[in-house]
Amino acid sequence: MNPFSEKKSILDSVNSLLRPMRKPAAGGEDKIYKCKGCGNKYTKAILRENHFVCPSCGHYGKLSARTRITTVADRKSFREFSRSMIGKNPLKFPGYEEKIRDAEKATGLKEAVITGTCTIDGEKAVICVMDSRFLMASMGTAVGEKITRACEYATKKKLPIVVFCASGGARMQEGILSLMQMAKTSAAFGKHGEAGLLFISVLTNPTTGGVTASFAGLGDVILAEPGALIGFAGPRVIEQTIGEKLPEGFQSSEFQLEHGFVDAIVKRENMKETIGKIINLHRKAKDY
Amino acid sequence: MKRVLTAGERVKLARSPQRPRAKEYIEAIFDDFIELAGDGAFGEDRSLVCGIGSYRGIPVTVIGQQKGRNFEENMLYRFGMPNPEGYRKAIRLMRQAEKFGRPVITFVDTPGAYPGKEAEERGQGMAIAKCIQVMSLLKVPTVTFFIGEGGSGGALAIATSDRRIMLENSIFSILSPEGFASILWHDADRWEEACDAMKLTAGDILELGACDEVIPEPEVMDETGRRILFKKVDRAIDRNLKELLKLSEKELLKGRYKKLRDMGKTDVRN
């Protein structure tokens, strides 16, 4: 048996389903996108207004980390940490640096997560947003380090932390150091929790593998976007293991809610308000 | 002079049915071991053996991933691949250990957590996450031995300890070499090449700073070989526990956090 062999192809197919199709004719806000759910075409401006949810079929389009921040943080409140942090090539894996450079060119990001502080409906918080366009938001050392630093900052400043999770899992090219980021981040969030501070984990499409099995699964409150793929092992790996097809909707946000692993499914349009309220409801009684 | 083995050969050895299993280490090293079953919520998972016993007179909690030697045993132990209730049992026993001030000794030997349908329905990822976190915060000394395969998050779940010690021919990897080869090169047959690229041998892991110590193994795993190996593991427990029990709770937790915190710290640049 070969439990993880099919994972990448699954994630690639999920990825291509969600990637908005680009029409080369237009640029910027007039750029035309075709919905992967229903095939209808919309300009970027219209989609932006609708939080990149298809106005006709409700399909959730993929959000870049920077766009995500604009949908959640109060205007001009975001201050970024470690903006230029990058990882090295600890295993000297052939072709890895090139892969990173390609991802950087394609996304304008240095790594698969953006971290910083902001206010959300007036509530001050540390925020981390993963971007699945960058090597499937796999967890390399730089991702682990940025999230850990953000979490340690939140602990030090007694701030809540909100993490928008998305990940295809481990960063293969970094081997065991990628795996150890699960331990590093989990320990950091553990200390944040022991200090009595709030951690809100938001699961977006897809959240799988080592991220699910570390900080994504450790929030005091775990929210999910509708219809996201959330799980540990990938669907095809499971099908291979059990020798049968999985039912429709297996490992969806709705499945996870049904099985008791997420607190609530929150629509993108309501996410900011919901997070703001949850943070507000975690004020200490002595603050009154 | 011992020939230096290739990474691929070590992977084969790590998976060999000739190697002692967790229960054999427990039997050889601890007195009065009493197995404690169940996660107290859903069920019992035999692939993770948990219990309490005496180590040279000190009460300890022992947690180990158990593989079988034949088909029947492997079905019983699910090839050493725990389900969520296994990890939840480990969490229960770790918290119990903390309550009674017992050090925790764990034995890692798994290809990974079980990737089954029910495992997902019962929250495999979150069970592992919780186990990793609970262990990383535990207020008692923790020592982990990698005795065979250390596959992915399923292994890490019981290895966020004060001391990670690997047997010479054990491995610690992000996924199976076969999985690695098929994901990166779309060719599972290139698994031996993957073994080299992945840096998963005990020596590699030590160099990368993800384990603290490597215990040399006897060349032949016969009766004498096993006895020698048990003795070495026994001495490593003794030495490490003595060091860890000298520390205050604060020093212990600080040291453990720093070690996890530093994973890959020098592998990034601003």
Ligand SMILES: [Zn+2]
């Ligand atoms: Zn649509």
